[in-house]
Structure formats: C-alpha cells, structure tokens
Amino acid sequence: MTGKQPTRSERTARRDADLAALQTHWNEVALPRLKAAVRAEVERRGLTSFMNRTRWQALRDAVVAELPFRPAFQIQNVLGPRETPWRVDGVDWQGTWIDEDLEPLFGIEWIRVVPRYRTRPGALVEGPVEDCTDAFRDLLGGLNIPFREDEAQTFWIYGYAPADPATLTSPPEGAT
Structure with a gap:
C-alpha cells in the first residue's frame, strides 16, 4: 500500500x-x-581590475537601450580555457547581452565586441552589413569605459589585464 x-x-x-x-x-x-x-x-x-559590476551593468544596459542592434561578442573568463579570437569578417549573428551570458561579471577577463553583422534576408542570400562601430565607440566613451580597438575594428573591453596602462587607451578627445 x-x-x-x-x-x-x-x-x-x-x-x-x-x-x-x-x-x-x-x-x-x-x-x-x-x-x-x-x-x-x-x-x-598579476592582473589589475579595470571594470566592476556597476560598469559592466551600465555597459550591458546601454548596449540594449542605445544601439540599433546587439553586437556579437566573444568572452574570456579568468578561470575559463584560453579562447582564440574569432575571425570577424562576415559575422552573421548578433549578441544577446543578457545576464545569463555575462554572469558572473566579476569573472570576465575580457570581452571582444564586433559592432557589425551581415544581414541575411534569405537562407542563401547575403544582405548588407549593419555597422554600429561609431555608436559603440561613442557609447564606451560616454560611459568612460577603457577599451582597445584593433585593426579589425573590434573592441576589447578588459575586466582584468596586465597593469600596463598603455594597453588600454580611451579615444583621444574629439575623436569620431
């Protein structure tokens, strides 16, 4: 029973x-x-902290609210396996920028953001490239978030990095 x-x-x-x-x-x-x-x-x-929870949250909120789309990003966590940077020509997806993809914020070593993507109006047809590089650069500057922009026009935002300030520079005043 x-x-x-x-x-x-x-x-x-x-x-x-x-x-x-x-x-x-x-x-x-x-x-x-x-x-x-x-x-x-x-x-x-021997890393130095460049971001905190408040700054990561401000960045996430601004990306969601102010950009025309949510750019794709690659994330490296301090404790995660070492990531090889992606090839960024022809990125055809967007990022989510939701808590679950970024948490825990205190563990982010760096995020590499690709502020453009190729639209796909059909399965076999490539569309134009949507680009918000300038808007993303302005967003980072407005939030006073240190970053590095590379030759592929991707943005590296460091939660932790070597203590050499030359590796992280903000855009010069008046840069567009």
Missing part, C-alpha cells in the same frame, strides 16, 4: 523550498568559492 500522493500546492511548496535551498547554497558556498578562485588567479597572473 502506498502513501497519500502530495497535492499540487504541496509539490509547489517543496519545489520552492528546494530552489530556495539551492539559492542559499549558491550565495553562501559556491559564489564565495568562485570569487576566491578568481581573486587567486588574478593575483597569480
């Missing part, structure tokens, strides 16, 4: 309690361990 089956409200309450326990474990155990591991790796490699 089996016991009484739980009601829907009992199952919901149990699920909510399980989720709360997972969240508590994340906040009290896993997150502090992850932060400590990032801090240790940053110190081991």
Whole structure:
C-alpha cells in the first residue's frame, strides 16, 4: 500500500523550498568559492581590475537601450580555457547581452565586441552589413569605459589585464 500522493500546492511548496535551498547554497558556498578562485588567479597572473559590476551593468544596459542592434561578442573568463579570437569578417549573428551570458561579471577577463553583422534576408542570400562601430565607440566613451580597438575594428573591453596602462587607451578627445 502506498502513501497519500502530495497535492499540487504541496509539490509547489517543496519545489520552492528546494530552489530556495539551492539559492542559499549558491550565495553562501559556491559564489564565495568562485570569487576566491578568481581573486587567486588574478593575483597569480598579476592582473589589475579595470571594470566592476556597476560598469559592466551600465555597459550591458546601454548596449540594449542605445544601439540599433546587439553586437556579437566573444568572452574570456579568468578561470575559463584560453579562447582564440574569432575571425570577424562576415559575422552573421548578433549578441544577446543578457545576464545569463555575462554572469558572473566579476569573472570576465575580457570581452571582444564586433559592432557589425551581415544581414541575411534569405537562407542563401547575403544582405548588407549593419555597422554600429561609431555608436559603440561613442557609447564606451560616454560611459568612460577603457577599451582597445584593433585593426579589425573590434573592441576589447578588459575586466582584468596586465597593469600596463598603455594597453588600454580611451579615444583621444574629439575623436569620431
């Protein structure tokens, strides 16, 4: 003979309690361990912090609100495997710029942003290239976010980098 089956409200309450326990474990155990591991790796490699949570959030919010599209990006986390930079000719997708793709913000070593993409009006037909390079550069300047622009007109935004300030320069005053 089996016991009484739980009601829907009992199952919901149990699920909510399980989720709360997972969240508590994340906040009290896993997150502090992850932060400590990032801090240790940053110190081991002699990196300096250039961004904080407020600046990453301001960047994310401005990209979503102010740009004509959300540019594709490649992300390197401090603790992740070393990424090889993409080839950026013919990028045909956009980035999402949502929390789940960027978190944890304290672990971002760098983001490489490609502020253009090739539209595809059909499966086999390539469309024009949409470009927001100037708007993205202005956005970074307006937020006072240090960056490096490379010869491929991609933008490198560093959460952590070697302490050499010459590697990160803002655009000169009046640059367009």
